[in-house]
Amino acid sequence: RKEVEQDPGPFNVPEGATVAFNCTYSNSASQSFFWYRQDCRKEPKLLMSVYSSGNEDGRFTAQLNRASQYISLLIRDSKLSDSATYLCVVNMKDSSYKLIFGSGTRLLVRP
Amino acid sequence: NAGVTQTPKFRILKIGQSMTLQCTQDMNHNYMYWYRQDPGMGLKLIYYSVGAGITDKGEVPNGYNVSRSTTEDFPLRLELAAPSQTSVYFCASSYGSHQATNEKLFFGSGTQLSVL
Numbered sequence: 001r002k003e004v005e006q007d008p009g010p011f012n013v014p015e016g017a018t019v020a021f022n023c024t025y026s027n028s029a030s031q032s033f034f035w036y037r038q039d040c041r042k043e044p045k046l047l048m049s050v051y052s053s054g055n056e057d058g059r060f061t062a063q064l065n066r067a068s069q070y071i072s073l074l075i076r077d078s079k080l081s082d083s084a085t086y087l088c089v090v091n092m093k094d095s096s097y098k099l100i101f102g103s104g105t106r107l108l109v110r111p
Numbered sequence: 112n113a114g115v116t117q118t119p120k121f122r123i124l125k126i127g128q129s130m131t132l133q134c135t136q137d138m139n140h141n142y143m144y145w146y147r148q149d150p151g152m153g154l155k156l157i158y159y160s161v162g163a164g165i166t167d168k169g170e171v172p173n174g175y176n177v178s179r180s181t182t183e184d185f186p187l188r189l190e191l192a193a194p195s196q197t198s199v200y201f202c203a204s205s206y207g208s209h210q211a212t213n214e215k216l217f218f219g220s221g222t223q224l225s226v227l
Contacts, residue, residue, distance in 0.1 A: 004153075006153075008151075032214050034214075034215075036216075041199075041221075042220075042221075043201055043218035043219065043220055043221055044154070044201070044216070044218055045218070046215050046216065049214075049215075087153060087154070089216075091214060098144075098156055098159055098167075098169060099144070099156070099205075099214070099216060100156065100170075101146070101153045101154040101155075101156075102153050103152050103153030104153050
């Protein structure tokens with residue numbers, strides 16, 4: 001089983017739609033979770049951290065479900081500029097300290 | 112404040128050649144990382160470092176070496192380039208702590224490497 005798994009997509013949605021992605025992780029001891037955004041041929045950039053109580057930043061909402069070991073990202077009122085790949089990142093705090101990336105979920109927002 | 116600087120941006124190597132990818136950061140971050148990203152795939156951790164003089168293997172370390180003689184620099188060395196090492200390489204750094212807010216990764220702009 002992969003340490004961090006995501007549906008690769010693509011999710012093809014019209015402008016204004018609401019879309020949600022999930023990401024599952026295998027290590028129940030993981031403590032830190034993030035969503036990064038990556039545009040084509042660019043470096044990833046932090047979109048938001050994911051807190052235990054869930055958190056919101058404008059049109060973006062992130063949630064954590066520890067019991068089922070997944071995190072989610074909800075995007076409301078999708079914009080064309082939201083088209084990108086969304087990477088789930090988990091801190092695998094076992095005996096070491098490293099951030100593991102999922103393979104990403106591609107989002108395409110069409111006019 | 113330049114952040115994380117990677118050089119070169121592009122490079123073509125012949126099989127068996129060696130090269131060093133340079134990475135430097137000016138944010139006084141403790142943690143530094145090297146990732147590779149193959150087309151359509153996620154980032155795979157090659158090596159990481161939690162401070163000067165300390166390095167450790169990630170998921171895909173074979174064929175690579177690193178060193179961390181200073182806090183600022185974390186070069187990645189390819190000794191005998193192979194076609195399987197064709198990829199985009201990203202260096203990243205973070206302050207690093209047990210608090211999520213301090214674990215934000217700052218990435219360099221990447222190095223596109225082709226081994227022919």
